[in-house]
Amino acid sequence: MKGKNQITNLLLACSLVLLAMACEKAPKGDDAKITEKEQAVAATGTSFVVDTAQSYVKFTGNGVGKNHPGTFKLNYGAVAIDNDSLTGGSFVININSMQMEQQGKDIKEKLRPHLLSGDFFDASKFGTATFEITNVMPWEPKEGEKSLVEGANFSISGNLTLKGVIKNITFPARVDLDGNTLKAKANFDIDRRQWQMNYGNDKTLGDKFISETVNIELHLQALKANS
Numbered sequence: 001m002k003g004k005n006q007i008t009n010l011l012l013a014c015s016l017v018l019l020a021m022a023c024e025k026a027p028k029g030d031d032a033k034i035t036e037k038e039q040a041v042a043a044t045g046t047s048f049v050v051d052t053a054q055s056y057v058k059f060t061g062n063g064v065g066k067n068h069p070g071t072f073k074l075n076y077g078a079v080a081i082d083n084d085s086l087t088g089g090s091f092v093i094n095i096n097s098m099q100m101e102q103q104g105k106d107i108k109e110k111l112r113p114h115l116l117s118g119d120f121f122d123a124s125k126f127g128t129a130t131f132e133i134t135n136v137m138p139w140e141p142k143e144g145e146k147s148l149v150e151g152a153n154f155s156i157s158g159n160l161t162l163k164g165v166i167k168n169i170t171f172p173a174r175v176d177l178d179g180n181t182l183k184a185k186a187n188f189d190i191d192r193r194q195w196q197m198n199y200g201n202d203k204t205l206g207d208k209f210i211s212e213t214v215n216i217e218l219h220l221q222a223l224k225a226n227s
Contacts (some may be wrong), residue, residue: 002003026062027069027215030148031169032188037159038134039092043089045082048182048222050074050091057219061115061156061192062199064207073097074224075128079182079222086136086154095121106213119199126163133158139172147172148187156186162195173218180224187217 052074060069062141072093080091098116100107116123141147152172159166171190173186193201200210 002163003016008139026211027060028148029187029189029217030172031217032190032216034190034194035168035170036156037166040132040134040159041088041136042088042131043078043080043090044087047225048081049225050077050079050081050220050222052076054221056219057220060215061210062213062215063210068102068107069110070098070100070112070115072129075219076223077220077222079133079184081177081182086156086178088131088133088136090132091130092128093131095123095129096127120197122163129160129162129174131158131160134168141172149185152186153216160195163197165195182220182222182224184220185218187192187215189215198199200201 016113055074055077057072057074058069059072060067062068072095075092075094077089080087080204094205096113096116096120099190100112102111115121118125133156137155139147139152139155149172151174154173154175155170157168157170159168169188169190171186171188175182175184192198193212200208201212203209
């Protein structure tokens with residue numbers, strides 16, 4: 001009986017270890033295509049203004065065996081709809097609004113200030129980031145391709161300006177229009193080095209290594225202008 005209990009305890013311990021490892025597995029998003037800056041498109045049609053109280057951008061950075069998710073609020077955003085299709089839009093993201101999901105003294109006094117420092121977002125110089133739509137197409141996945149966003153219906157391209165660096169990114173998104181309310185969501189991965197965030201991306205650092213891949217989730221809600 002004693003031996004059986006020992007085996008049971010060992011299996012339980014192994015299960016807890018595996019569960020902990022699974023919890024720290026880096027989130028996976030769609031692979032965003034990153035290219036050089038492109039010309040923005042004219043936002044034609046009916047304007048919808050982003051509800052900044054209900055909208056946010058979630059990011060998750062990860063290192064060896066750990067994830068650090070956080071969110072940004074938006075200062076402003078607007079999109080346009082014509083014949084039930086998204087035609088354009090732009091957004092202003094408040095970098096200093098960063099809130100970390102994890103709690104604790106180290107998160108508050110060390111991690112968050114470090115992320116806002118020149119090693120990462122350099123918020124004292126670049127307090128906002130912007131995203132301006134350059135192209136919108138129906139989402140038509142290639143054979144065997146599938147978006148992690150259930151019901152994705154558009155492929156959106158836009159210029160993301162971060163730390164003064166402008167890169168164009170393309171990703172699938174789901175955009176739903178219900179009367180006077182528009183909702184949109186996306187989940188994709190970017191390489192932070194494209195925006196000159198290189199800190200910690202050296203595998204010789206061992207368990208101090210920080211991945212170049214950052215997961216981005218967009219959660220937007222907008223209301224018809226003057227509704």
